[in-house]
Amino acid sequence: DAKPGDYQGALAFTPEQGGAKSLPVKLTVHPFRLSDLMPVSYGMYYGLWDFPQGVDRRKMASEQFAFMREVGFTAACVGSGNVTGLVGRDKVSVTFDPMLWEAAKEAGMGRQPDQRMMGTSLGMARTIARKLGLSPAVDQNPGIEFTKPELKGYYQDAIRQYEAFATKMGLPLAVEVVDEPRET
Secondary structure (H helix, E strand, C coil): CCCCEEEEEEEEECCCCCCCEEEEEEEEECCCCCCCCCCCCCCCCCCCCCCCCCCCHHHHHHHHHHHHHHCCCCCCEEECCEEEEEEECCEEEEECCCHHHHHHHHHCCCCCCCCCEEEECHHHHHHHHHHCCCCCHHHHCCCHHHHCCCHHHHHHHHHHHHHHHHHHHCCCEEEECCCCCCCC
16 A cells, blocks of 8 residues: 555564674555456466474465465466376376465465466476486486376376366466476
8 A cells, every 4th residue: 555656674683593684675666556357377486485393384375475466466386286106007196285276265366267376297297207217317307207108198197187186276277387498
């Protein structure tokens, strides 16, 4: 609700170790507001930190997503599946954590079909490749997992399960299929 203009101040904090610190902060409030229902995905590449034990990750995600919505974001990164094993020919077991999906939905992300959350599938492909014997090469040569013919069926099964989970969660989704190697 701030009036348009330039604002500046300082953020003061005391770290766990050491003395109090102060960081300068500058902020510009523009004289317009974005519509909540714009048919676009505004967000940032994001991953919830691994907070120390005892920190409520759900609460932290909810607070961060609420802030993102407050500044006009319409979408968030919601993660991927965790491939836990190969369970037959071209079949994998995958688990999914709904926490980021639920926090994004509660914050008001994805209010319409064109406000897609960002998901990834590269981690699932790499995990499958490791289980197919491509470790450590998969971590030293990004993209090598896609050269292993056996990957295809397992990967397709993982993606089918991911799609079913995403549909159940009820938020629109765009999946980043490959992040690396960006050059190719």
